[in-house]
Amino acid sequence: MQRTIMLRATIFLLLLTIPFSASGEGFFDSYFDFSESFADPNTGLTVFPILQIPIGGRYEAMGTAFTALANDFSYLEANPAASALLDRTQIALAHNAWIADTSIDSAVFTMRNENLGYGFGGKFLYVPFTEYNDWGDTQASIYYSETLATANISYNFFSSYDYEGLALGANLKTAYRHIPEIIEPGQSAFGLLADIGLLTRFNFMKPYVARESNFAVGLVARNLGISTDGEALPTEASLGIAYSPFRPLTLTTDFNYPFSLQPDVPAENWYIATGMDLAVTNFFSLQSGFHYRGGNPRFSLGTELLTSDMAFNINYTLGLDTQVSAPLDRISVVASMDLGDRGRYARQQMVEEQYIAGLEAYARGDLRLAVRHWQAVLELDPDFTPASENLDTVLTSLRLQEELTGINTLLDDENS
Secondary structure (H helix, E strand, O other): OHHHHHHHHHHHHHHHHHHHHOOOOOHHHHHHHHHHOOOOOOOOOEOOHHHOOOOOHHHHHOOOOOOOOOOOOOHHHHOHHHHHOOOOOEEEEEEEEOOOOOEEEEEEEEEEEOOEEEEEEEEEEEEEEEEEOOOOOEEEEEEEEEEEEEEEEEEEEOOOOOOOOEEEEEEEEEEEEEOOOOOOOOOOEEEEEEEEEEEEEEOOOOOOOOOOOOEEEEEEEEEEEEEOOOOEOOOEEEEEEEEEEEOOEEEEEEEEEEOOOOOOOOOOOOEEEEEEEEEOOOOEEEEEEEEEOOOOOEEEEEEEEEOOOEEEEEEEEEEOOOOOOOOOOOEEEEEEEEOOOOOHHHHHHHHHHHHHHHHHHHHHOOHHHHHHHHHHHHHHOOOOHHHHHHHHHHHHHHHHHHHHHHHHHHHHHHHO
């Protein structure tokens, strides 16, 4: 009986191995064929990898699905239109331990003046390279590096009390690839690029009460430009959606469509990214994301800790290129400093105080005092629609009262 069971088990295992052994290389060939079905044959045909490696922060933690959210300094990579909608002035420093010895250091400054936003950023990628001679002695220790400098400007149109507006922005970027002459002469190159983006936020299917909008849509064209060596750039268009079904939770999705400006270089296949941001408390939040591009899907997980004037982000990304044995592989750390909002919050508080005071005066029947309060509101914020609507109503009432008073006076004169 035992021999019969062993024989049947052996036959069963042999039958399982037939599909693999028939290919000539066994299981590994079948695994290769399976993974190859998801791979993109056009991957790696563009230059300047620095353009595709995330800076870090929530942008990376949410799987780069940040085109529509873009509510911190990471907008510089996600959507250039977002600087006109940021609440705070920020300075951020980031370090991203990418793959093996590859690292990226970044710095970003961003500011908003009413509806005008602008920012500047720098990004530096470096890979150590050691040359050995025929006897194994170190002959040179140098770096392959790429540098990216970005200048941003954006403006928010049609903003009002009920609508945050439609922001239009652009980035102008300069990229430089440095390959030391000792490695290969004449391989260094410049690139001049631009990003163009649109971003709008509004309320849609909002089950909670809050001033901020719960739905956003973003559209971006990235890395439009030329390279001095004639090679193709990683140009792409992205459409993003961000939705908050509940106040602490934000869900994001990006659809990305690479395209080539050089007819002889095919573009990569389209890819997607999704992300989640959960505010656990008012000072601590969790982010996660999934990024599927070609044959290398990756998951990311991050945290953000807020203090009174600082924010700290730590992310970890797990992909097919992650070295689990390297404890610092694919970890990014960001520290950003909050430099204030140029008095916007204090002005908003004054606006709300004046508006409420006008409502109280109106309830007491003191219409002229209500008018003064609401006129003060509009001097501080001309787009505060409730004050302008109430002001029109009260001014109409005062005019009617004056007309009635004039009619009564005329009738009294006639009677006398």
